[in-house]
Amino acid sequence: MSDTSSAAATPDTPLAGLLAALGLTETPYGLFYTDTAPTEGFAPDPGPALSLELERQGQVDWGAVWGHFSCVMGKLWLARKKGAAAWFDAEHYGCPGGSFYLGFHAPQLDFITCYISTGIPGTPVAGERYLPSPASARRFFTEIAPRPAPARYCVLKPVSQFGDGETPENVIFFARGEVLTGLSTLAAFVTDDFEIVAAPFGAGCGYIATWPFYYQSQGRARAVLGCGDPSARKYMLPDEMTFTVPYALYQQFLARWPESFLPTKTWEVVKKKIARSQEAWKE
Template sequence: MKSLIASHLKSEMNPIALLRSNVRPKEALQPKAGKYCCVMSLMAQVIAHGATAVFDRETYGCPGAVAGLGMGTAYTTAMGGADTFEAFFSKGQESARDPEKYQAIIDQAPAHLRRKLTIGERFHCSPEKARSWFSNELPIYDFEEQYRIVKPLSEVEEHEQPDSVVFVVNPLQLSGLITLTGSIYPGLLNIMAPQGASCQMIGAYVFQQAEQDVPRPVLGFTDLAARKHTRKTIPEDYLTYAVPWNLFLELEREAQDGIFVSPIWLDLQ
């Protein structure tokens, strides 16, 4: 699939698409079943090198990706459940409801997770706020298809309809996309930049926006944990700008004679 927006942006990073399917693509990157990893490390290979990645309910990498990719939620079942995650996402050991139980979770965790579990990721100021986020605010979907596929937008076929189209952009390219979106939307709140994991910013939050009367793009890759896993592949000044399929088509139409053919944009090139 050719994208007029992508041709105007001229990004060094591939725009990508997230799709659901019951057919596994051949020669795709996929985590090993039961092995912990950040799915963004595989998605970074799609973004930077044009690979294809696939995930399912046995190969989802980490609990955050279960929600991020629309396969339900693991925050109530994995690694001790909600009590663990509310402490993990806030202040770690010092914020645990049951310090002894939480310490047992730390002791059983893989070595690379123990320090983060002990100190906490500190993405939320309190365990109560953390629990409210993953229980009430993060949109949860459980689509029936077996696989979630991430591949370059250029490889999307005519019969396919992605759930999410993701542009990976530097500040100038992001400015162009925000201007393009603002040119067709009323009001000032043209985009959203939610708290969460980077995979959720191109998945779950985009699924939610697809259901809105006025869907908004989701600004992402602001997840510091994902940054740590992708910094050797994706430059630190890049962010994601993810849109539902129908909004992508609307933006593509405006890109024909909108901001990208203006003297201001052309001069900046």
């Protein structure tokens, strides 16, 4: 996917230097929460209220939930095509899983514990079979415990579009294997942490929001490799993954990449493979 934002086209910006060194053409996205209503961008249609209490009282309108279903990664995919923003809130959530992962409701719904695991016997809900049982799914949702949304809206947009007074909490790169090699090694270089990159189980939106916030809450900020979510792969380019870092780590990338392996002849060889990949995919 080619870059449509100005930063990557401006050779004298720190971000442009990093992207050129990596051989990456798409500007990363920043994720942040705000109480200021977005004036543009892609968002799901409004959906009914969600909570475990409402579900157990039989008051969740599932017809309306599925009638307005929209994946977080799907809206982000549309935004990436235009170099635009995607945003969500407790009403415009699109997906019950996404609403949970972005911090708009908790605990997770019983239906979702069945849906991502073995399904509901005697119903058409066969389950995605991503976890071995609803109990396993409930344990996962309990352990990861997404941070409650700190403001009304969750917004994702290219980091080049952040204005004064706006700072992303997480920065999300979209890349294939060769560039991911560079990002992972650069993360180890700037942190001197041999286990800085994590690749946990999760949903596509969990990799860019829930897991990074979880690691930060544990006192160890980490880079998170996604998207190992089969359901979200339709919204990624072939072989493409996400690589999400806290903003502070992103700033280290911008400042310290010239000290790393990226300017070396070794990386120049890798960049030739990146160029061949881009040519093969007509990017």
